[in-house]
Amino acid sequence: MLYRLKNDFRLSIITLLGVSAVFGVTPFAILRFIQGNSVAFVVDLLILAGVAVSVNHAWQTGDTRRAGLLMACVASYGAVLVGVLVGDPGLFWLYPCLVTTFFLTHPRMALAINVSAVLLMMLVSDAFRSHEQMWSFAVAAAVVTASAHVFAYRNRSQRRRLEHLATIDPLTGVKNRRSMDYELDMAVATAERTGKPQTLVLLDIDHFKKINDQYGHVLGDDILVDLVTLIDSHTRKYDQLFRFGGEEFVLLLPDVGGEDLDTVMTELQRLLRRRLKCPDGAVTISYGVATLQPGESMESWLTRADDALYQAKEGGRDRIVYADGPPIAAMPASA
Numbered sequence: 001m002l003y004r005l006k007n008d009f010r011l012s013i014i015t016l017l018g019v020s021a022v023f024g025v026t027p028f029a030i031l032r033f034i035q036g037n038s039v040a041f042v043v044d045l046l047i048l049a050g051v052a053v054s055v056n057h058a059w060q061t062g063d064t065r066r067a068g069l070l071m072a073c074v075a076s077y078g079a080v081l082v083g084v085l086v087g088d089p090g091l092f093w094l095y096p097c098l099v100t101t102f103f104l105t106h107p108r109m110a111l112a113i114n115v116s117a118v119l120l121m122m123l124v125s126d127a128f129r130s131h132e133q134m135w136s137f138a139v140a141a142a143v144v145t146a147s148a149h150v151f152a153y154r155n156r157s158q159r160r161r162l163e164h165l166a167t168i169d170p171l172t173g174v175k176n177r178r179s180m181d182y183e184l185d186m187a188v189a190t191a192e193r194t195g196k197p198q199t200l201v202l203l204d205i206d207h208f209k210k211i212n213d214q215y216g217h218v219l220g221d222d223i224l225v226d227l228v229t230l231i232d233s234h235t236r237k238y239d240q241l242f243r244f245g246g247e248e249f250v251l252l253l254p255d256v257g258g259e260d261l262d263t264v265m266t267e268l269q270r271l272l273r274r275r276l277k278c279p280d281g282a283v284t285i286s287y288g289v290a291t292l293q294p295g296e297s298m299e300s301w302l303t304r305a306d307d308a309l310y311q312a313k314e315g316g317r318d319r320i321v322y323a324d325g326p327p328i329a330a331m332p333a334s335a
């Protein structure tokens, strides 16, 4: 949980704002109830429910884009409703929302939410005591929104650049081990939620040291790039390939298990045997394959795939070993 909070910026913002909203709005909901203002009480409850749905959706699915958008809408239009129902307090609520929308959703979408919320507040609410106060509010809201937009835009492009540098392997262009941990964590959560199989394949080029020694590191690098290109061309859009380290890669196959898995692996092995070459012939690969078991942790899943890879190496290399027993057992080199 801490890992996800530390590594997913938007999830951490959604969680922080969710917790703040619960502590900030609940006392007012209680106050409205005591005052007998049942409409405002119901609105506060709806805001809390919307916030809870956003936080829950973000944690359950990892889809922080939709969750952030929902939370931005709930907070901003909720503040407008509060303005309509109880006046002044809506204005105070809307101010922090004008900034936080930019942390929750795409800058363009945040801009649209802010403009529409401010216009709605000006058109339908009795929150303003005078026209002068209303226009002061509008100008201040425009300045806040413009500053937040510029900040969010720059922040977003810098964060993207940093994320790219931190998560992508510069040689092959696939995700590195750091991002793999996050994606495997997500795969475990998805399997628990949907019950669909998730399979992990560890691939390791055989005798890569010899290839490097014989032909040099530049050709070694080319083989790593070729391997990634070939796997990319063979796999589906939602399969994910990671560089685990050196000449070892991890392929994550969602919704693949049982007999399907055997077909996918056999075809992948056939393709790489045919197409991955060094100057004096084929480059061979050993595979360790593990399908996530019910209730299994990411660490155990990865360890089982690693053990299967170790068996493939020990068994003579150039073969597939299934940690969970064969759909069709370990494939000999001639298979």
Ligand SMILES: Nc1nc2c(ncn2[C@@H]2O[C@H](COP(=O)(O)OP(=O)(O)OP(=O)(O)O)[C@@H](O)[C@H]2O)c(=O)[nH]1
Binding pocket: 171, 204, 205, 206, 207, 208, 209, 210, 212, 216, 217, 218, 219, 220, 221, 224, 245, 246, 247, 313, 317
């Ligand atoms: N060209 C190149 N070589 C790399 C890179 N990363 C690691 N290597 C090399 O990969 C080789 C891995 O060697 P080993 O771990 O002994 O494995 P191996 O020779 O493939 O032997 P087996 O895995 O047991 O079949 C080392 O020589 C590393 O220098 C890289 O980015 N480019």
